[in-house]
Amino acid sequence: MNTPRPRNLFQKIWESHLVQPETAELPAILYVDLHLVHEVTSPQAFSQLRERGLRVRRPERTLATMDHSTPTLPRDVRGHFPMADAEAAAQLSQLEANCREFGVELHALGSERQGIVHVIGPEFGLTLPGSTIVCGDSHTSTHGAFGALAFGIGTSEVGHVLATQCLLQRRPKTMEVRVEGRLRPGVSAKDIILGIIAQMGVGGGTGHVIEYTGSAIRGLSMEERMTVCNMSIEAGARAGLIAPDDTTFEYLARRPRAPQGEAWDRAVAHWRTLPSDPDATYDAVVTLNANTLEPMLTYGTHPGMGIPVTGTVPAPHQLTDASARDSLERALRYMGLTPGQRLLGQPIDVVFIGSCTNSRLSDLRAAAHVFRGRKVDSRVRALVVPGSQEVKRAAESEGLHDIFRQAGAEWREPGCSMCIAMNGDQARPGQYVVSTSNRNFEGRQGKGSRTFLASPLTAAAAAITGKVTDPRELLR
Ligand SMILES: CC(C)[C@H](C(=O)O)[C@@H](O)C(=O)O
Numbered sequence: 469m470n471t472p473r474p475r476n477l478f479q480k481i482w483e484s485h486l487v488q489p490e491t492a493e494l495p496a497i498l499y500v501d502l503h504l505v506h507e508v509t510s511p512q513a514f515s516q517l518r519e520r521g522l523r524v525r526r527p528e529r530t531l532a533t534m535d536h537s538t539p540t541l542p543r544d545v546r547g548h549f550p551m552a553d554a555e556a557a558a559q560l561s562q563l564e565a566n567c568r569e570f571g572v573e574l575h576a577l578g579s580e581r582q583g584i585v586h587v588i589g590p591e592f593g594l595t596l597p598g599s600t601i602v603c604g605d606s607h608t609s610t611h612g613a614f615g616a617l618a619f620g621i622g623t624s625e626v627g628h629v630l631a632t633q634c635l636l637q638r639r640p641k642t643m644e645v646r647v648e649g650r651l652r653p654g655v656s657a658k659d660i661i662l663g664i665i666a667q668m669g670v671g672g673g674t675g676h677v678i679e680y681t682g683s684a685i686r687g688l689s690m691e692e693r694m695t696v697c698n699m700s701i702e703a704g705a706r707a708g709l710i711a712p713d714d715t716t717f718e719y720l721a722r723r724p725r726a727p728q729g730e731a732w733d734r735a736v737a738h739w740r741t742l743p744s745d746p747d748a749t750y751d752a753v754v755t756l757n758a759n760t761l762e763p764m765l766t767y768g769t770h771p772g773m774g775i776p777v778t779g780t781v782p783a784p785h786q787l788t789d790a791s792a793r794d795s796l797e798r799a800l801r802y803m804g805l806t807p808g809q810r811l812l813g814q815p816i817d818v819v820f821i822g823s824c825t826n827s828r829l830s831d832l833r834a835a836a837h838v839f840r841g842r843k844v845d846s847r848v849r850a851l852v853v854p855g856s857q858e859v860k861r862a863a864e865s866e867g868l869h870d871i872f873r874q875a876g877a878e879w880r881e882p883g884c885s886m887c888i889a890m891n892g893d894q895a896r897p898g899q900y901v902v903s904t905s906n907r908n909f910e911g912r913q914g915k916g917s918r919t920f921l922a923s924p925l926t927a928a929a930a931a932i933t934g935k936v937t938d939p940r941e942l943l944r
């Protein structure tokens with residue numbers, strides 16, 4: 469008898485969703501279980517359908533929300549939302565019209581379950597182990613935390629999936645990123661992923677689907693696992709995955725759209741077969757030691773330019789590669805930082821706690837832990853933006869909003885907010901932002917803005933002291 473070939477998690481999901489395997493000429497055709505939609509990358513896709521007289525193939529497997537262009541201030545006295553500009557307003561009303569015309573469920577601005585697309589999928593219990601999930605958004609990798617193969621697609625592909633529920637894909641390679649050990653107090657999931665990207669570089673995962681393994685990953689909650697998988701794309705990877713386990717099932721068991729009753733039992737039995745087989749292999753393996761990891765901070769203009777918060781900014785002359793040297797020089801010029809300088813003590817202007825990386829309840833609790841009984845430095849503007857209406861309600865029921873407000877921080881409505889600055893929330897030119905989001909590109913948080921990416925603990929600590937601070941100094 470032949471023993472079955474050992475397979476890793478990615479291979480199991482890929483093979484069970486193949487409508488047609490790839491050939492030399494043609495990519496594979498992959499079935500899509502869940503298609504998430506938002507206002508920025510869907511308008512042309514719906515127009516394509518309209519032009520060709522097509523319908524949405526599986527509206528019941530399509531879910532839309534408004535997040536990127538939504539204002540995070542409540543309705544004004546006349547009951548109107550304070551839109552950033554006409555373009556944002558048009559995107560939102562267009563999504564509403566498209567969803568109505570094509571019969572797609574929409575969680576619109578002002579509704580009870582609205583939120584960032586990568587926050588609400590898991591909340592509903594729609595993000596399921598072993599499934600395929602796509603969205604016209606690079607941070608779709610977030611859903612990989614549940615052992616789903618989830619990745620971002622372009623606008624024309626959004627059209628393909630709307631019309632056919634399938635996608636043309638070349639099979640990616642696989643990479644194991646093994647994180648062993650235990651995080652020390654003050655070190656969080658965000659520091660794991662910033663540490664991994666600092667080590668592998670922003671191109672380190674190119675062409676691969678990463679599976680995160682090891683004791684440190686197993687020890688993370690679902691929300692923490694989402695933070696790690698969220699930034700897989702910032703390492704260049706196609707997607708990030710974590711094998712489902714009891715932590716996953718426990719999270720899903722309480723969700724409104726997850727399978728119920730007998731269907732639940734059948735689902736869990738299937739999900740238990742998904743983890744990589746003991747002898748499964750990967751095309752590449754990378755390791756990181758959690759025991760020695762420190763709170764991380766980026767100093768430059770891509771997420772791979774990260775160092776321990778206690779570290780010093782690297783000097784371009786230490787680099788032998790000319791293009792790496794040029795990009796570091798340019799980054800330090802943009803950031804207004806000096807080679808060899810320490811980051812601790814660097815004055816900052818804005819703190820943003822939010823985004824699909826770090827806007828869930830546990831992130832807000834971590835930040836509140838630092839804010840409690842303290843005041844935001846008088847020179848700092850601090851913005852706390854929950855990832856969804858559900859997160860907002862949960863946080864308010866614990867009184868977290870009071871802690872933030874009493875500290876002098878702004879407590880906002882859910883949305884992408886200052887992660888992408890296309891909704892009215894932005895930093896001014898030259899300002900330094902300590903941000904819990906995932907991208908620190910030039911101008912990302914407003915023209916000329918300078919971003920330090922960090923964990924919620926590190927961001928909150930900076931809000932209190934007005935400068936880059938080791939959060940462990942403020943933990944009690
Ligand atoms: C607007 C969208 C296409 C974009 C993405 O794909 O990631 C955004 O969410 C981002 O984070 O830059």
Ligand code: SF4
Pocket residue numbers: 535536584605607823824825883884887888905906
């Ligand atoms: S929160 Fe930021 S990273 Fe996430 S989907 Fe919105 S804009 Fe993209």
